[in-house]
Amino acid sequence: MKTEVGKNLPVDDGFVTLSDCMGSDLSVVNAARVSFGKRKTEMDEKDIKLIKYLAAHKHMSPFRHVQFSFTLEGISEVVCRQLYKHQVGCAYTSGEFRETATVWNEVSGRYIEFDPEFHVPAEFRKQHTSNKQASREGELIEKNQEAHKIYMESLENSFSS
Secondary structure: OOOOOOOEEEEOOEEEEEEEEEOOHHHHHHHHOHHHOOOOOOOOHHHHHHHHHHHHOOOOHHHHHOEEEEEEEOOOHHHHHHHHHOOOOOOEOOOOOOEOOOOOOOOOOOOOOOOOOOOOOOOOEEEOOOOOOOEEEEEEOOOHHHHHHHHHHHHHHHHHO
16 A cells, blocks of 8 residues: 555554655565566566565564654554554664663653543453453443543542642
8 A cells, every 4th residue: 555655644543644654665675686686667476475475474674674654643543552562663682772662752841831632431341261362242340331431530639730
């Protein structure tokens, strides 16, 4: 799917805008074939298969020859934390330099005032009995409205302090 730079794409939780891109699928293909001393100027079906193969077999270095920059608006903190956790970026772990979060920048409440946006679940579900990272689909906790009220008060209190 080709996306234009500057075009907003609606998602369930806000908007994502491709702010900038440097390179293309062809950049990935040429990086993958650099050891053969070959460079292509147009994509074909074999190149598409190559990109799928590289991704499926987790041969990720050719993908680092393309950089994308996105602007996220109206995205909840929950979604942002997941994006941060699963970002693609540089990871140097040898020697003195240890940095993995080199691709994340965000607006800081230390420098500007902004209205916070909080994730508010529509309902609170029971904890899954065996999978501690999940809830039980469709099984709500007792006193859901009371839980919602406490949750909202906690958000308001933590932000106003």
